[in-house]
Amino acid sequence: MIRFENVTKIYDPNIVGLQDVNVHIGRGDFAFLVGHSGSGKSTFIRLLLKEFEPSRGSITVAGRNLQRMRRGALPHHRRNIGCVFQDFKLLPNRTVAENVAYALRVTGQPARAIRRKVPEILQLVGLGEKMSNLPDELSAGEQQRVSVARAFVNHPSLLVADEPTGNLDPDTSVGIMQLLYRINRTGTTVLMATHDREMVDKMRKRVIALEGGKVIRDEDKGLYR
Amino acid sequence: MRFRFFLGEALDSLTRNWVMSVAAIVTVLVSMFVLGIGAFVFFNLQNATSGVRNKLEIEVFIKNTASQDQVNQLGDQIKGMPEVKSMDFVSKDEALQRLRDSMKGHEDVLAALSGNPLPASFEIFLKDTNQTNLVASRFYNNQTVDNSPVADSADNPITLAGDLSDGATNMTVTAGGGAQFAKDMYFHIDNEVMRVTDNPNGDTMNIARAQAGTKAEAHSKGAEIYGEDGVKTGGNTTARVNAVANYTLIGGSGFVILLAVASVLLISNTIRLSIFARRREVEIMRLVGATNWFIRWPFVMEGVFTGLLGATAAVILVIIVQNSIIDVISSQLSFLGAEAVPTGWLLLSIIGGGILLGSVGSALALRRFLKI
Structure with a gap:
């Protein structure tokens, strides 16, 4: 699903983001990306989304080489990746339902499909009652659920989460974690960057540890350490 | 369906960010008003001199x-x-x-x-x-x-x-x-x-x-x-009128062009500010996989409305000022034969210009947020 081959990213001026990273994550896998702040987790995820190009090496997502992708294909690439962020990245002026609907609209789905799918997915994440609230009126945990719902409503083959529990208390984090787990069970590949030790240790999934832009450990059923 | 969605989005954000909208509309109003008055004076001078010319x-x-x-x-x-x-x-x-x-x-x-x-x-x-x-x-x-x-x-x-x-x-x-x-x-x-x-x-x-x-x-x-x-x-009169007409043409068109450039800068700057305030929104849209035009259309339509509202208000003001000036001139300087010269198409082109400025300004201001 994701293949990084000798990927190096150097930011100007001479700051190493990633160095010689080789990672392969298979379809349907669940993987944690762990490491301190500045270890390269966010660089990894932003490269996946093609927010910028690697300095060297090649990245393949869902069988498509990102370096050879035309600019026009970029939106389609991103529609195939559901994204969840630490700061939720919800559109502040739109209701919960509209935020989720936006992800469907950009793909050109008909209004009827949108009216059907949005309540369905919000029910799934437990926010059926809050559809017409604005993000501000929700708790942090609820906002992150909206964000997960938006990421998953298109049923992407890959879901990427960048510290999704970073702003949440432990109990709420468990709820989000469970959601991601359930999404993974439907066959969606999930890659989650985190430094939530407890969560990683509890899940016993694949752990890819980064430090100073290098992969220092990559093990199945790993621990945070 | 898409068109209606975009239109809704545009109207929504126009009312939601109403402070910025008002700022942009007022900017369009002021620049188009000044431009309109400038053009009005210019065309009337032009008309007056060519009127004298025809009588020669x-x-x-x-x-x-x-x-x-x-x-x-x-x-x-x-x-x-x-x-x-x-x-x-x-x-x-x-x-x-x-x-x-x-x-x-x-x-x-x-x-x-x-x-x-x-x-x-x-x-x-x-x-x-x-x-x-x-x-x-x-x-x-x-x-x-x-x-x-x-x-x-x-x-x-x-x-x-x-x-x-x-x-x-x-x-x-x-x-x-x-x-x-x-x-x-x-x-x-x-x-x-x-x-x-x-x-x-x-x-x-x-x-x-x-x-x-x-x-x-x-x-x-x-x-x-x-x-x-x-x-x-006409003798000397001929030469003098010709000179005045030529100076009016050169000076006037220079002035009007200068005003137009100033308006473009002012308006595009205001729009850039209002879009800058919403750059996070644009970034999110891109991350969700919206194409550039999907993001751009509502902004462009919003620009159209901004331009339309501002320019229409400007036109109304220009008409008011025009009529009061014409009254004064025709009572005091009747020999100039002052008529409100190009009213129709000048006013229409002010509105058209406002719409163009608003929409193109929005599209241009968006450009740098749509890279990546």
Whole structure:
């Protein structure tokens, strides 16, 4: 699903983001990306989304080489990746339902499909009652659920989460974690960057540890350490 | 469905970010208003000067002693001149009638006149007022000699193919520098008055020594038909009006262009500010996989509305100001013949310009957030 081959990213001026990273994550896998702040987790995820190009090496997502992708294909690439962020990245002026609907609209789905799918997915994440609230009126945990719902409503083959529990208390984090787990069970590949030790240790999934832009450990059923 | 979605988005964000919307609308309003007033003043000045220009004419007064044949011949000659747009013959009676019309209420003055002292005349309208002197020169020999674009000028050297001193009356003359010759034009070489006998072909023509040998004689010869002060042109007025008109055109268009550039900068800056405030939104849209046009359309439509609202308000203001100014002008300076000149299309183009500025400004301001 994701293949990084000798990927190096150097930011100007001479700051190493990633160095010689080789990672392969298979379809349907669940993987944690762990490491301190500045270890390269966010660089990894932003490269996946093609927010910028690697300095060297090649990245393949869902069988498509990102370096050879035309600019026009970029939106389609991103529609195939559901994204969840630490700061939720919800559109502040739109209701919960509209935020989720936006992800469907950009793909050109008909209004009827949108009216059907949005309540369905919000029910799934437990926010059926809050559809017409604005993000501000929700708790942090609820906002992150909206964000997960938006990421998953298109049923992407890959879901990427960048510290999704970073702003949440432990109990709420468990709820989000469970959601991601359930999404993974439907066959969606999930890659989650985190430094939530407890969560990683509890899940016993694949752990890819980064430090100073290098992969220092990559093990199945790993621990945070 | 998409169109309705985009339209909804545009109207939504217009009302949601109403502070920014108002700022942008007011910016459009102010710049389009200033631009509109500038253009209005410019066009009216332009109109006023060209109005005066159109009134400029050459009047050829005819001596009472001229025979009907001579008058007819002169009329045919004038009609044949390529620079002449139209020509009127004003008989003595008509001239008197005009005088009466213009002096209504003072009939007692006219009553003192015995007979009709006014001469008949030809009124000549030209296609291009810049040619007044050239045409007038054909009637008023003195002017030919003094103002001729041809004579002895360093810019327009004249070459003669032959020698005048051997008594020839016809020879070929070549003038350089784009000098304008025309049939029956008089000019002089070394105090000899010459007449162009053949229509110029390029700048080569045949000339004949006019029967009168000197300038003074030539003048008096013309005077037999045209009268001593036989030809009246706008004279200095022509030159002055032409100069004013040209300055207005250059200065005015420079001013209007400057205003337009300032408006574009001001408006695009305001729009950039309002979009900058929403750059996070744009970033999120991109992350969710929206294409650039999917993001752009609502912004462009919002720009259209901003431009439409601002420009419409500006137009209303311009109309109000225009009407009050016109009132003042027409009561105080009626001779300028002030009319609200290009109202319709000027106002429409202000609105069109506002819409264009708003939409293109939005699209351009978005550009840097749509990279990545």
